[in-house]
Amino acid sequence: DTAVSQTPKYLVTQMGNDKSIKCEQNLGHDTMYWYKQDSKKFLKIMFSYNNKELIINETVPNRFSPKSPDKAHLNLHINSLELGDSAVYFCASSRSGIYNEQFFGPGTRLTVL
Amino acid sequence: KQEVTQIPAALSVPEGENLVLNCSFTDSAIYNLQWFRQDPGKGLTSLLLIQSSQREQTSGRLNASLDKSSGRSTLYIAASQPGDSATYLCAVRHLTDGQNFVFGPGTRLSVLP
Numbered sequence: 001d002t003a004v005s006q007t008p009k010y011l012v013t014q015m016g017n018d019k020s021i022k023c024e025q026n027l028g029h030d031t032m033y034w035y036k037q038d039s040k041k042f043l044k045i046m047f048s049y050n051n052k053e054l055i056i057n058e059t060v061p062n063r064f065s066p067k068s069p070d071k072a073h074l075n076l077h078i079n080s081l082e083l084g085d086s087a088v089y090f091c092a093s094s095r096s097g098i099y100n101e102q103f104f105g106p107g108t109r110l111t112v113l
Numbered sequence: 114k115q116e117v118t119q120i121p122a123a124l125s126v127p128e129g130e131n132l133v134l135n136c137s138f139t140d141s142a143i144y145n146l147q148w149f150r151q152d153p154g155k156g157l158t159s160l161l162l163i164q165s166s167q168r169e170q171t172s173g174r175l176n177a178s179l180d181k182s183s184g185r186s187t188l189y190i191a192a193s194q195p196g197d198s199a200t201y202l203c204a205v206r207h208l209t210d211g212q213n214f215v216f217g218p219g220t221r222l223s224v225l226p
Contacts, residue, residue, distance in 0.1 A: 004156075033213070040218075041200070041218065041219060042216070042218055043157075043202065043204075043216040044216070045213040045214065045215075048213055055213070057213075090156060090157065092157075098144040098145070098206055099144065099145060099164060100162075101147055101159050101162040102147065102159065102204075102214065103159060104149070104156040104157040104158075104159075105156050106155060106156040107154075107155070107156050
């Protein structure tokens, strides 16, 4: 009965590769998010998305793109991976609206060699 | 630009002590503030969400207060237990970027048996 799940949990890959991380939520939420937690443990928003609007943090390179096949899924595609992309990526979801709490997935640790 | 800080960065206490974690934010125009805990290698678990119109929220041994005008929130943990050991993060959702939370760097708490 996992609320927000991500796959894979660990991802090790070479520079230049293209990879995807999947996220699914079974909470019936309509807004999903991707966050990046770097080596210093700072969590920063990358994207927020509901069925109407994608909001992109302006600091996110366009090599990163979210894709949502339906309301329960928001996958993260990364092209031409770089060493600096190594981090833990967290997916989260909430009901739409500013007053609702966010629920997080377990994270995907990406290591780029 | 909203900035969130948390003091102290790390805290070690003996079991049974009451303790307070602090969170400060620079822009008081917020919708709400959420406290999370993060266990090593794990995702974030939501603890408390406190709306801007509220002064405090309680859940079990946890009590979060919010003083919006001074840009501060505290998380009070009563009768601490070794199982409370984790990193505690606060995040604010502010008016100029209503979809997204801005996270603090966290306080790493160790409760010693």
